Amino acid sequence: MPPTPAVAVDDVDVAYPNTPAVLRDVGLVVPPGEHVAVIGRSGCGKSTLLHLIGGLLDPARGTVVVHGDSDGRARLSHCALMPQGDSLLPWFSVRDNVAVPLRNAGVRRRAARARTAEALAWCGLQHHGLQRPDQLSGGMRQRAALARALLADKPVLLADEPLGALDAITRAEIQDWLHGMLTAPEPQATTMVMVTHDVDEALLLSHRVVLLADGRVRRTWPGWFDRRAGRAREDVLADPGFAADRSALLRELAGGDR
Ligand SMILES: Nc1ncnc2c1ncn2[C@@H]1O[C@H](COP(=O)(O)OP(=O)(O)OP(=O)(O)O)[C@@H](O)[C@H]1O
Numbered sequence: 001m002p003p004t005p006a007v008a009v010d011d012v013d014v015a016y017p018n019t020p021a022v023l024r025d026v027g028l029v030v031p032p033g034e035h036v037a038v039i040g041r042s043g044c045g046k047s048t049l050l051h052l053i054g055g056l057l058d059p060a061r062g063t064v065v066v067h068g069d070s071d072g073r074a075r076l077s078h079c080a081l082m083p084q085g086d087s088l089l090p091w092f093s094v095r096d097n098v099a100v101p102l103r104n105a106g107v108r109r110r111a112a113r114a115r116t117a118e119a120l121a122w123c124g125l126q127h128h129g130l131q132r133p134d135q136l137s138g139g140m141r142q143r144a145a146l147a148r149a150l151l152a153d154k155p156v157l158l159a160d161e162p163l164g165a166l167d168a169i170t171r172a173e174i175q176d177w178l179h180g181m182l183t184a185p186e187p188q189a190t191t192m193v194m195v196t197h198d199v200d201e202a203l204l205l206s207h208r209v210v211l212l213a214d215g216r217v218r219r220t221w222p223g224w225f226d227r228r229a230g231r232a233r234e235d236v237l238a239d240p241g242f243a244a245d246r247s248a249l250l251r252e253l254a255g256g257d258r
Pocket of ligand 1 (some may be wrong): 019022042043046048049
């Protein structure tokens with residue numbers, strides 16, 4: 001029997017007040033541990049889909065279930081949200097930023113400190129915990145934000161353009177780092193739904209790429225997350241199969257193959 005899905009979106013329409021439906025007839029089932037990348041043109045409804053899964057929005061039609069719960073608050077309780085931008089609090093130290101989900105969950109200061117120190121170490125920021133976010137580079141801030149999201153210890157990570165603000169080289173480095181984090185068995189073996197505009201990122205970091213167009217799921221592709229394991233990034237990017245998937249995705253994004 002297939003495992004109970006982590007996320008099940010079934011035949012959903014979503015509309016904002018006084019707007020036509022932004023998502024239409026959308027279905028998406030994500031088994032536990034799967035990483036899904038959602039890609040599509042600006043305005044096609046990607047963030048709306050994340051907000052819907054995370055309980056910030058409810059469907060006008062259809063059902064959304066996250067780890068067995070359909071109520072919005074309960075859905076939210078299963079999800080760590082990483083909104084666009086790093087969203088670190090500028091007046092907190094990096095350490096206190098990363099500790100926010102633990103403190104919100106009522107974890108005592110001493111225990112939170114210990115777990116935060118571990119998290120800072122696995123994202124390579126062990127010497128930066130006392131600095132403020134504006135003293136870090138963009139890549140370091142993004143790693144801190146990811147550490148904070150992963151430390152929330154939620155089974156589902158919803159990441160909206162998590163690397164969108166980074167330059168190409170830093171982005172590639174952080175993609176590699178994130179791939180390593182998501183491959184590690186502990187502590188963050190997690191289900192992930194990630195929005196990105198970057199086709200390589202979508203393929204490299206996901207088991208499955210979902211293309212949204214005009215509020216509908218137009219197509220899905222197998223991602224390269226597992227096929228990438230143990231291989232250098234350049235090696236994967238030069239793989240003819242990867243190049244073919246990238247071209248096909250780009251063609252669909254540009255509106256071809258309708
Ligand atoms: N709060 C809102 N009220 C009304 N309309 C909204 C609201 N949020 C988003 N929309 C509209 O819904 C549509 C989908 O927006 P959404 O942010 O989900 O798209 P997106 O694919 O994530 O875009 P981008 O890639 O530019 O971030 C857009 O037309 C947008 O203007």
